[in-house]
Amino acid sequence: MTAADPARDAEVPLIRIVDDDPNLRDALLFMLSQEGWQAVAFPDGESFLRSEAPSAPGVLILDVRMPGMSGIELHRELRRRGFEQPVIFLTAHGDIDMAVEELRRGAFHFLQKPLDPEKLLSAVAQAVELDKRRRLGMPPVEEIRARIAALRPREREVMSLLAEGRLNADIADRLGLSIRTVEAHRASAYVKLRVKNAAEAAALWAAAQTDEDGGLG
Template identity: 55%
Template sequence: MTCKANELPLIRVVDDEEAVRDALVFLFSQEGWQTTAYPDATSFLKNDAPSAPGCLVLDVKMPGMSGLELQQELKRRGFTAPIIFLSGHGDIDMAVHTMHFGAFDFIPKPIKPERLVNAVSRAIEADHKNRFGLPPKEEIESRISQLTTRERQILKLSLSGLSNGEVGERLGLSEKTIENHKSSVFKRLSVSSIKRVHALFAKLGIEL
C-alpha cells in the first residue's frame, strides 16, 4: 500500500508505561497530529501500518523486546520513518548507539514537551521529504498564510492562466510590479515558476 503526499502524518508511540502513552497521545493530539500507541514492540510490529508517513517515538527499555532491539528489527524490515528514542535510563553511550544505527533523536525522561514536539515536527518534515521530495502540506499552507493580500491575489490570478500583463491590467499594476510580487511568492514557496506552483499544489491537494 502506498501513501499520498497529502496524507496526514501518523505518530506512533511505543512505551510500556500507560501513563506515558496517555500523556504523549494527549500532547500530540493538541498539536493536531494523528497518534497511535502500543504497550510493547510486539503489538507495534503486529498492528502498525509502515506505509503511513510520520515517525516513531520509542522507549528504550521495555519488557520483552527492547527499543534498541526493535530499532534493529525495523532496520532489517526496511522501516524508514524517523525514530525518536525516549529513556529514563539513558546515557551518552546509549544515545550514541541509537544514533549510529539511524535514530533521529534521543530525548531523556522526564520529557520536556516543547523539546519533544520540536523533535517530532522535524522528524515529520524529514520523513515527508524522504518519501516525496516535498515539504509537508502544513508547511506550505503556513508559507501561504504569510503571503500578503496582494501576493495572494496575484498568485490566484496567475494560477488561473493569466499572463503577467493580464494580471497587471486586472489589478491596475505594471507588469514589472507583478513580476516582483511573483518573485517574492516563488521565494516564499521555494519554487521557480507558476508551473511548479501548479505541480506542488496538485500533489499536496492545496487550493487557494
Template identity: 45%
Template structure:
C-alpha cells in the same frame, strides 16, 4: 494535521501522557506497550513517526530500530528514555534517530522533535514517490534503449555509442529520441539526474 504518531512505551502512564499531549496539538496517535504490538500495524499512507522508549520488555527500542532498517521500513524515530545512557543514544543517532530525549523532558522539546520527524517523513515519502515515477518510466524502455541511455548519460557521442553497440548513428539517434520521450525529460541534464536517481536500484543494475 493528517499525520500519525506511533507511541511505544511499556509504562502506561507515560504512554497516555505522551499520547494526550500529541492529540492536543492535532496529531492522530496510536499507542503500544511492546515493539511486537507496533509491528502488527500498517503505517498507512499519511506522514508518520515513532516515539519510542529505548528500554522495553523483550525487544528493546534499539532492537526495533534495527529491525525496521532491515525491513527497509524506517519511520523517523524520536527516542525517549528514563536512563541517560550515552552509548545507547549514540547508537540510536548513528542509525538515524531524529532525537533522543531523557525523561523527564519538556513538552515543547517532544513536540519540536515530533514536528521535525514528521517533516523528514514527508520529504522521504515525496522522494520515494518521485523515484517510483522515474522507475516506471525507465521500465517502459526497451533493452536497447536502456543501453543507449546508459551511454548517453556518461557523455558519449552518438558516433561513439553507435560504434560500441554496433549500430548506425541514425539508429542511435532514434533510440536516443525515444529515451528522452519515454523518460519525459527536457534535455540531457534532466536525463543524467534521472539516471543518478536510478543508480542505487539493485533491480535496475541487474537488468
C-alpha cells in the same frame, strides 16, 4: 489506548508511541492530540509490529528500554524490514550512549526523561517534515542548501522570486533584466538545483527556508 486508527488516510502523518509505561503513553497521546496530531500507542514492540502502523507515514517515538523487545532492537528490526520513518528515542540518563549509537544508525533524535513537552513537540514536527520530504523524494535539507549555495547571485535572485510564484516577465521587470536573460538564469539554476520545473524548485526553496536551522533569509 489509541487516539487514532492506523488504518486511516495513508497520507495523514501518524505519531506512533511504543512504551511500556501506561501513564506515559496516555500522557503523550493526550499532549499530541491537543496539538492536533493523530497518534496511536503500543505497550511493546511485538504488538507494534503486528499492527498496520509500521508502514504508515509519520514518526515513531520509542522507549529505549522495554521488557521483551527493546526500543533498540525494534529500531533495527524496522530498518531491516525497510521502514524509514524517523524515530525519536526516549531515554533515561543511563541509556544516552545507546541512543547516540542509534543516531549513527539512522535514528532522528533522542530525548531524555522526564520529557520536556516543548522539546518533544518540536522534535515531532521536525520529524514529520523530514518524513514528508522523504516520501516526496526530496533530499535532506543540507543537500538542498548546498545546491542553492552553488547558484550565482543573479540565479539566486531569480529563483527566489520564482519561488514566490512570479512569472518571468514580472521577474525581469523587478530585476531590470530581459525576459530572455531571466529564462537563461532560470535554466541554469534548474540544472544546479536538479529540478525539472518551477514547482519542484519552489518545493526545494520552501524546504530550505522552513527548516529548524533558520532558512536562507
